[in-house]
């Protein structure tokens with residue numbers, strides 16, 4: 001299911017695109033037409049994400065938008081012989097064209113962390129960016145599925161919801177905070193510790209996307225491992241919660257996770273596209289409007305469908321350690337949600 005990139009490359013080779021036997025553009029794709037717009041596409045995440053979305057055979061049109069730098073990215077990516085037609089857009093005046101007709105909008109626009117910062121330290125700059133982009137979305141593609149990467153996700157998603165509410169376009173089924181990178185990390189770290197092949201591993205991650213609000217449910221990890229001690233689970237939990245900081249520190253001032261985030265963002269966008277296309281049983285973790293706890297937004301497994309969220313799935317049975325983590329995360333997550341809502345209501 002997660003092998004769309006490889007499948008796409010293989011199918012390009014089969015159709016002669018890479019072997020040189022045919023120079024025709026591919027037109028015979030049975031998947032419906034789907035437009036994806038990436039806002040912040042010239043950045044550290046945006047560029048590799050543009051590449052991965054260009055490789056996705058479910059995408060027929062790819063709009064690459066940033067405040068600057070997009071003509072180069074678009075020209076570069078457009079030479080790849082896959083289905084999606086690529087167009088680059090730069091600056092406010094081209095945002096409407098970039099968004100018009102979009103089925104999925106992916107937002108990695110905004111500043112990343114430097115060592116010593118929390119994600120919440122990005123709020124002052126990124127809140128305004130997200131607000132203005134979401135205002136444009138409600139005008140130019142109010143029915144699009146919106147996947148929010150910009151941090152702090154725990155606040156930017158509530159901001160987006162308020163902007164859409166004000167514009168009268170809010171559909172809670174179509175707004176997602178992307179927490180897939182937490183799942184990607186939890187799977188990788190668990191596989192390493194449990195010594196199982198990573199390809200078959202699944203680990204739900206719930207809560208939010210910052211520090212202790214990231215709650216991996218290793219008690220539900222598959223395949224189950226009996227070899228992990230309580231200390232191992234605690235260490236795995238902490239490493240997943242601090243995964244972003246691990247990358248920020250390793251990059252030493254040159255930003256945060258970009259490549260693994262582009263991968264995670266592409267996985268999540270692919271799941272949304274499959275849902276829109278009616279593929280059954282597409283389940284991913286995401287930070288969405290939710291009533292499974294007392295908090296109005298919460299990350300958990302969600303079933304994706306033709307209208308976005310089809311079902312927000314419950315938490316399932318939790319270990320005592322996870323129950324404790326759940327209670328501990330609630331005050332911080334609540335405050336971040338309220339901060340986002342207040343910002344959008346006041347501005």
Ligand SMILES: NC(=O)c1ccc[n+]([C@@H]2O[C@H](COP(=O)([O-])OP(=O)(O)OC[C@H]3O[C@@H](n4cnc5c(N)ncnc54)[C@H](O)[C@@H]3O)[C@@H](O)[C@H]2O)c1
Pocket residue numbers: 039040041042043044045046065066067068108109110111112113122126129133148149150151152153178179180181182209255256257258261
């Ligand atoms: N959700 C997650 O798991 C996750 C993971 C990694 C990073 N992030 C977040 O993603 C964001 C982007 O990270 P990055 O490393 O790509 O940063 P970056 O600085 O490399 O790129 C950000 C891009 O956004 C663009 N931008 C700024 N304002 C814009 C606007 N109004 N419209 C369109 N584009 C605009 C910039 O020009 C830049 O190209 C950060 O907030 C970061 O914290 C989230």
Ligand SMILES: O=C(O)C[C@H](O)C(=O)O
Pocket residue numbers: 112113119151181243244245247248256257
């Ligand atoms: O840690 C960050 O600031 C970026 C992102 O949220 C991550 O989890 O890598």
